[in-house]
Amino acid sequence: RYGYYGKGDPKVVKLLVCNLDGCLTDGRVYVNQNHELMSYSLRDLDGIQMLQRKHVEVRFLSERKISAALLDTLKLPCRVETKVSNKRSLVERWMAELGLSSWEQVAYMGCGYSDVECLKLAGTGGVPADACVEAKMTDNFVCKCNGGGGAIQEFAEHIEQSKESRKRKFGNEKQP
Amino acid sequence: RYGYYGKGDPKVVKLLVCNLDGCLTDGRVYVNQNHELMSYSLRDLDGIQMLQRKHVEVRFLSERKISAALLDTLKLPCRVETKVSNKRSLVERWMAELGLSSWEQVAYMGCGYSDVECLKLAGTGGVPADACVEAKMTDNFVCKCNGGGGAIQEFAEHIEQSKESRKRKFGNEKQP
């Protein structure tokens, strides 16, 4: 639990924050006269639940206004915050709430212009294959999958593999 | 009916079990305020019916809770079991019911973490192109098609071709 890297090893991801629009969903809005429709992939749910079993907190945020009824039907196994105008300050509020002192412990996945700031701050960042150019240029993990098509699962597996390879490398030194 | 390989030739597929989520469907859940929506491809129905004409029993399973009304609208020409928590034990119950003694006679198609066990057991296994890494690493037939986009038809044709090429090789020796 302590060792070479200081206690808590800040590089171990404790919180994954993800843009709901374009990362969990494919960023499409389907509308008809009455309703808005959204879609997401069960593969991404698989990835989210895998991280949760490893004690990573997973949360979603969205800039858009999404009706409570629609959110309810989504049946997501994690917290979702909508109508977020300042993504950075929300994530920092969440970090405080969870007792995390550093962005190094945060994994962030985003795809739009408004995700660029958090993508630069987060210790571990990821973007779907179809993210905007500016988001891709933040020098983070670029998924092979598009948003809504497995990008979150792919990023979750990337987070896990980084942890494993870090354990293999530094495991002994971290023992007291 | 009997010969070199013992009677019943265990490698001939008698039962195809398929994860509904991500194999029959593209693994997407479409929701609006009231309803959940699912989609599948008619190409896969074509493949299922082709196998049925060759006397292969085809069944679907899903971990998810899917409403009876929704299942009804799907109009699938085969049995579907939902809310399956232990996939292996369900398949083994089905094998007993059909008088199959060995996993060798079972073809299994799956795409998620929870399909890995059955993919390792089945005599013939298949995964859609967009299955999770762990499922792909079970050393089975990897489709070119994604789940929901023809993967079942592709796997069905693979099953048939294996049978044909086996007949060409061993046809004579199996005659009494």
Next chain:
Amino acid sequence: RYGYYGKGDPKVVKLLVCNLDGCLTDGRVYVNQNHELMSYSLRDLDGIQMLQRKHVEVRFLSERKISAALLDTLKLPCRVETKVSNKRSLVERWMAELGLSSWEQVAYMGCGYSDVECLKLAGTGGVPADACVEAKMTDNFVCKCNGGGGAIQEFAEHIEQSKESRKRKFGNEKQP
């Protein structure tokens, strides 16, 4: 109107018959508790209308039962026959109705097992990129587009280009 190739030049397409499922649509059935949903591409409508302006009759057939209300909402600018069990005999009835004596004057686009017979008979045949293997092996024009994603427009442009290049080659000889 007559010449080297007999009157009527059988290779000039007078009728385009198209499998609705998997050619006009992407072959997906979307269902929720009450309804079935289908989708098609406006690009394909563009292609259909281009052919109609050149006096090619365009018709769709489907093996499936599709409700009259759903067909109505599709607003297709051409005739659609559903619940077709014998595709060949329907097309031959249409040929008789239109005074066409030969399959050479028919263009056929299909994607499934049940389209194979007509694909072999038609003077001009086409299959979407995601057609089943058997349909693709009928030695016809294979589109780059998938069904529901522009395959009909692509095939329509192929029909037109064949006509143009035939005119350039044989135009003079066909004059009396």
Next chain:
Amino acid sequence: RYGYYGKGDPKVVKLLVCNLDGCLTDGRVYVNQNHELMSYSLRDLDGIQMLQRKHVEVRFLSERKISAALLDTLKLPCRVETKVSNKRSLVERWMAELGLSSWEQVAYMGCGYSDVECLKLAGTGGVPADACVEAKMTDNFVCKCNGGGGAIQEFAEHIEQSKESRKRKFGNEKQP
């Protein structure tokens, strides 16, 4: 504001006109017994709003009849004109309304046969990757993205980059 290229620099885009069908949407019409459904990508909204912040007027046109209720649910942040039979004359009316004297100041994105004329006239033109051949052959910017899948965002970024690179090249000469 004036200099080498005459005042107003006609190459600076003041108006972006975009075919709604096949550029904003993926050109698919989803129907069930009661309703028509359309979908668009939030990535494209991102691109539209980026241009608006740079004072480019963005407008959509469509040949189709789209119900007022459906348009309302789309919640687009810009003007949409439907049932357009003559695209060129509509754009020219818009140019007059905005005080633009030349097509050089107009960016046009389209994908179908009926967009070809405007694509040839516009100072800056763009087509989605899945546009029809005739639209692609107008010698304009061809997106990597398909219609409905980020093509507008890609084109918006192309418009911005052209402006930037033009500024870098000619910036000094344009100073009085």
